Amino acid sequence: EDDNLEEVMYNGGAQCVKVAHRDHGMCRTNVWVDDQQGIEISKNIAAFTSVPLGDGPGMVPIFDGRLPDGSRVNGTIPPVSPDGPTLTIRKFREDPLTMIDLIKFGTVNLRLAAMMWVWIEGLDSRPANFVIAGGTGSGKTTTLNCLGMYIPWHKRLLTVEDTAELQVYHDHWLRMETRRERPDGTPAVDMNDCLKSSLRMRPDRIIVGEVRSSEAATLLTAMNTGHDGSFGSLHANTAMETITRMINPPMNVPPIMLTGLDLIIIQARLHVNGKTARKITEVAEVAGMEGDKPRLNAIWKYNAATDTIEETGIPSKMRETICKAAGITPAQFEQYVTQREQILADLIRRDIRDIETVTKVIQSFYASR
Template sequence: MAKKGEGYISKILAEIPAEGAPSEAKAPAETKPTGWEAPEIPRGAKLLEKYGECEILSLQGEVLPLYRLHIPQLTDAEKKLLKVTKERAAEEIKVNPDLTDPSALRQVFLKETLRIAGEEARKLHVPSGRVKVISELAVRDMLGYGALDPLIADDKLEDILVIGTGKPVYVFHRKYGMCQTNVVFEDDDSILYLIEKMARVVGRRIDQQVPLLDARLPDGSRVNATIPPVSLAGPTISIRKFRSDPLTVVDLLSFGTLNLEVASFLWSVVDGFGVKPANILISGGTGSGKTTTLNTLVNFCPERERIISIEDTAELQLPHKHWVRLETRPPNIEGRGEITMDDLVKNALRMRPDRLIVGEVRGPEALTMFTAMNTGHE
């Protein structure tokens, strides 16, 4: 669980809005301190691509590519220095409530952690050349999501999957598919700390009574987390990242997802020739492109129309100005205040929608949705 002092600083930071991943994850390689250099490529490995803080390698005898981050290796003394630095920083750094810019906030923390780490390094006999590395790691842990930060910052990744302690984190790359990474969590507490931090940021709860978390992070990513007793092998995290630039029908045509005839037909039924659009159901397996297809089709809706979307976890990225987003809400600690998909569908019918988009249909909301179709809503 959270170490001494870290819970206090996390509660403060949870109130500060964040936009995207921490800025250090996107910094050019040359700005990194000594200790972040990429290790040598293993013998027999083939370099598929290199960018930012990572390399993607094809290894002999391995089915999956290796997504390798430039991770500094710490000695026992350096690990202790990192721990002490974070504990002192949690107690000593004072956050100005008016400071909401992520990069400015990071600079404040980096300046103070450099001072603290420098003082503690002398006591622990850690070389001064390693102080900046330790400070960067401390800031990343306190302001972001630790070892997952570089992965969250990579726009080429679609999914980030933590499956337990002592096991590599997996990622789904938009070009290379499923990849194994060199990121490994050493204990359950490290994963649980991240899960609890994510839950606090989005105002959700996860504990023994409610061992599931399904929410949307400030950058728009969808996070799903489980803890024992639901996940038998330990806590897990699944993060679905969405493109910052949604695909268009032109992209789907160039990818071969749609041909011109199908795209023209879908355009016709969505637009309805300005008279009567069709009701459309989109189905498919996990990661098959349902949300991408829906985002693309909604582009065919006339700008004059009012669109209302209903989702468990907001994922849609629509270009329309007259778009109202509704999202379900789980019950609070007392078991009250839950707002279901069915509740929102019924409410949306009273909001004069020209188009009604139901993100997921799994239960009683299906009946409500078909009722809405029969009333003339698209």
């Protein structure tokens, strides 16, 4: 019931269950599980995912899936995990975090939160295409979910995920989820299959939960052929590493296609004042090509001395792109950012942070213009 509980882990053998807590980090519990109990629990959980867990014919020793409450689960049994059955459950928040929470946590500051609002909205002219990258547990999916609140409700939103985790509060949302190959030979439906299908559903915005393979090229094709305002997440620790991962196997995105990507947002899990904190540490723009490689400009960088992310002073290509598409001046662009800063600041002042109310405030703002 504790929404600050992030993951529940059992490592096999006669061990206690461990949990990852947002405030207290990794904790031991007083719950002990032996091998037989672990196998029975694993089989019961696997039943929710329609996976025949076992080591015999037509069975599998590894499973991934989603529990009825939305929590993501991974499990294994011997011989894959020789020390006994294992379980890792990433808990699904019943009360999803919002951009207001991320500002309060210090993940992002008020100005960048407002700037990202303008990028995603695009002032009804040219929304940004971007990826959020970071390591495991850096909070990429949470930030992706929070940014989804900025998508106008009159836009058809389509999400593609390996395991459905996004909790976007949106009026025109279609979700797609992959399927593994089944022991009976039923073929898999992978991310690329889902993404290709989604492009035939007239999406205005596309979110890919985690880019890993050939779907990267399909997503970049969408970005380059009119599906502006699309975004996804992937595992990388810097903007340059993100580019390197995308142009090499298994993603194999042709470098020239990366010019359809406007922004790379890097998020990391840091230790600040003895506590674990998630921080956006870099925002870089794909500013063009230098020979056969994309050129990156870091327009925001995390400053450890001030514990906040700051603008670097490098002129923003995305600002120029939106100004040109919307027919406004840079000064007017700043006014739009300030206006959205004031809305977010007012929500913080009034301690309004739940996903439904925050999203409705944003959508009411769109409707009032």
